[in-house]
Amino acid sequence: MASLKDISTKIGGVKKTSQITKAMNMVSAAKLRGAQQKMENFHPYAEKFNATMANLSSGATGDYPLMEVRDVKTVEIVVVTSDRGLCGSFNANIISMAEKLARKYEAEGKKVSFVCVGKKGSNYFRKRGLVRKAYRDIMGTFQMFNAREIAQDIALNFEASEADEVKVIYGHFHSVARQLPTTIHLLPVKPVESEAGVDVAGQVADYIYEPSADEIMDVLLPLYMNVMIYNSMLQIGASEHAARMTAMDNATNACNDIVKELTMIFNKARQAAITGDLMDIVGGAEALKG
Amino acid sequence: MAETIELEVVTPSGPVVSENVDIVTAPGYGGVFGVLANHAPFLSTIKIGELSYKKEGKEYYLMVSGGFCEVSNNKITFIVESCEKGSGIDIDRALRAKERAEKRLAQAKGHQEKINEARAQAALQRALARVQVAEKKGN
Numbered sequence: 183m184a185s186l187k188d189i190s191t192k193i194g195g196v197k198k199t200s201q202i203t204k205a206m207n208m209v210s211a212a213k214l215r216g217a218q219q220k221m222e223n224f225h226p227y228a229e230k231f232n233a234t235m236a237n238l239s240s241g242a243t244g245d246y247p248l249m250e251v252r253d254v255k256t257v258e259i260v261v262v263t264s265d266r267g268l269c270g271s272f273n274a275n276i277i278s279m280a281e282k283l284a285r286k287y288e289a290e291g292k293k294v295s296f297v298c299v300g301k302k303g304s305n306y307f308r309k310r311g312l313v314r315k316a317y318r319d320i321m322g323t324f325q326m327f328n329a330r331e332i333a334q335d336i337a338l339n340f341e342a343s344e345a346d347e348v349k350v351i352y353g354h355f356h357s358v359a360r361q362l363p364t365t366i367h368l369l370p371v372k373p374v375e376s377e378a379g380v381d382v383a384g385q386v387a388d389y390i391y392e393p394s395a396d397e398i399m400d401v402l403l404p405l406y407m408n409v410m411i412y413n414s415m416l417q418i419g420a421s422e423h424a425a426r427m428t429a430m431d432n433a434t435n436a437c438n439d440i441v442k443e444l445t446m447i448f449n450k451a452r453q454a455a456i457t458g459d460l461m462d463i464v465g466g467a468e469a470l471k472g
Numbered sequence: 473m474a475e476t477i478e479l480e481v482v483t484p485s486g487p488v489v490s491e492n493v494d495i496v497t498a499p500g501y502g503g504v505f506g507v508l509a510n511h512a513p514f515l516s517t518i519k520i521g522e523l524s525y526k527k528e529g530k531e532y533y534l535m536v537s538g539g540f541c542e543v544s545n546n547k548i549t550f551i552v553e554s555c556e557k558g559s560g561i562d563i564d565r566a567l568r569a570k571e572r573a574e575k576r577l578a579q580a581k582g583h584q585e586k587i588n589e590a591r592a593q594a595a596l597q598r599a600l601a602r603v604q605v606a607e608k609k610g611n
Contacts, residue, residue, distance in 0.1 A: 223486030230482050230551050234542045238515060326484045326553060389544075392501050392516040398540065401517050405539075412484060 186455065189448045193441055200437030206268070207430035214358070214423035217278040221416045231409055235402060238395060241371050246396075247341045248403040249371045251424070256293040258314070258345035259283060260336065260368065262352035262414045263303035264422035265321045270429035272353060272361060272422065273302040278308075280351045295345065299332060299415065314339070321419060329412035336411075337404055340369050352414035353421040359428065361421035370412055371403055475509035478547040479525055481534065481555050488555045489534070493525040496548055498541060507548050515544040518552055520597040522605050533558040535605040538599055561606040570599035 229458035261275045261280045282301070284294045295314045298304035315335060320328050339345050348369035353361045391398055476492040495504045499521030507514070518541050523534040539552030573596035580588040 220485075224484050226487050227482045227484050227551060232541075234515070234540065234549070235543070237544075276555060317583055389513045389515050392514070394548075395515075398515060398517055402540065409484075435570075 186448065186451055187452060193444045193448065196437050196440050196444065197337075200434050200441070203430045203437060207427055207434060210266065210423045210426040210430060214420060214427060217420040219422055221420055224413065224416055228409055228413060231406070236408060237389065237401065238398060245405055246371075246399055248337060248369060248407075248430040251370050252343070252346045254346045255286045256295060256314070256345045256347075256452035258295050258297060258336070258339065258348045260297045260299065260301040260332075260348065260350040260411075260414075261307065262350065262418050263298070264418060265301040266321055266422075267302060269422055272425035272429075273300075276351055276353055276363040277303060277306050277451055279365065283349065283351065283365060284312075297332070297336060299411075300418065306361055321415065321422070326408065326412055329415060330408050333404060333407035333411045336369070337407060345369075350410065350414055352418050353425070355417045355420040355424065358424045361425055366414070367409070368407065371406060396472070409418035476580070477507065477509040477511070479483045479550075480547065481536070481550040481552065483552055483555050485554075488557070489525075491527065492548045494609065495526045498536070499539070507543055509520070510546055511543045511548070514541075516541055518550065520559035520594065521601050522608075523550065523555070533605045533608050535561065535598075535601045536542050537601075540547070556605070558605045558608060563603060563606040565572075566599050566606060568601060570596065573599050 259280055261276065263276050267273065280296070287294050294305075294312060296307045296312050298307055298312075298313055298316040298318075300321050301318045304313060304318055307313045308316070315456075317328070317332060336345075336348055340348060347367075350366050350368050351363060352366075355361055375381040389395075474494060476494055477496065477600055479491060479493045479496055480487065481489040495506055495508055497504060498517040500521045501519065502516075504521075505516070518536060518539045520537045521535075523536045525532055525534075535556045535558070536550065536552045537554045539550065541548060541550045541552075543549075573592055576592040577589065577596055580592050
């Protein structure tokens with residue numbers, strides 16, 4: 183049995199750990215608010231963007247390099263993860279989903295390459311040696327231009343026929359308690375079939391385009407990729423903090439449980455020691471009497 | 473009061489303007505264009521430059537960088553990468569940025585690197601637009 187001192191040291195240590203996890207929980211809660219704000223700010227932009235894109239695609243008819251549907255030989259998977267760990271199974275879930283998808287494609291005889299955004303994913307996939315490009319340490323302070331850089335790179339790769347299909351996997355932020363790994367289709371861009379386009383069809387045809395609808399589309403498609411990538415980065419940002427909050431809350435609870443258990447053992451050991459001491463004293467006194 | 477048109481400017485970091493205005497002037501693909509109330513449906517790309525609008529006799533200036541704009545149902549929506557109000561622009565900073573961009577442009581031309589040149593060019597345009605807007609702010 184551990185000595186009293188050992189146990190009390192251990193209790194002290196666990197208590198310190200619980201202080202840290204509690205602090206991390208609170209930090210994550212504060213950061214989550216910031217990340218959610220960012221997401222909310224971005225929402226109107228994305229919404230307007232998609233509406234315009236829907237209107238435009240009803241007017242444009244040309245073929246665009248980013249919409250070209252080819253025989254799929256190589257699939258590129260963009261894995262968006264967080265840069266830091268300590269957020270439960272959040273990153274592991276995304277990675278395993280990417281892994282599963284990659285296996286599925288490989289089983290179909292397609293080649294798979296990865297673009298990793300965020301350190302956790304790139305650390306994992308680097309071992310498999312399939313990473314084409316990794317963006318690390320940008321999740322903390324990412325801006326629109328980071329997304330643009332990534333989108334540009336993916337677009338170039340697609341246009342050069344290095345990849346025939348591009349998928350994005352990220353952790354979708356449903357709520358503070360729920361973040362799910364999600365796969366979305368990025369390239370080739372599918373034509374938007376909007377409900378809005380159907381019921382105002384007559385009006386859509388009247389648009390004046392400057393320059394032509396096709397030329398606007400050429401500008402718009404790369405932007406569309408920016409929007410998608412930026413959105414997935416925002417979602418990851420918020421999801422990461424939410425996941426960390428939950429994980430740290432669990433850790434704090436576990437610490438408290440351990441402290442309780444250890445205190446129980448400590449008290450039992452103390453009691454046993456006292457009983458032993460008393461027995462000695464009583465025994466000594468009895469012996470003196472004799 | 474004459475009829476108004478609803479102006480909305482949205483950027484990835486949030487909506488900037490949302491109000492009813494008399495006239496909007498913006499730097500479009502083929503040059504600066506103006507939009508009044510009840511304009512026909514219209515879609516254009518937007519260059520880096522100065523966006524101005526008039527409301528109740530007062531003119532307001534904004535600096536916008538690339539994106540596009542849509543007019544429909546008496547509503548004009550700008551979907552741009554960034555937008556700054558004239559009063560929020562630090563003119564000294566913009567001037568410094570302009571000098572920096574000019575220097576970089578000169579360097580890039582020597583190296584024949586297309587990307588650097590394009591970047592410097594864009595930075596220069598942004599800086600120029602900022603200076604232009606900041607000088608006019610007047611509100």
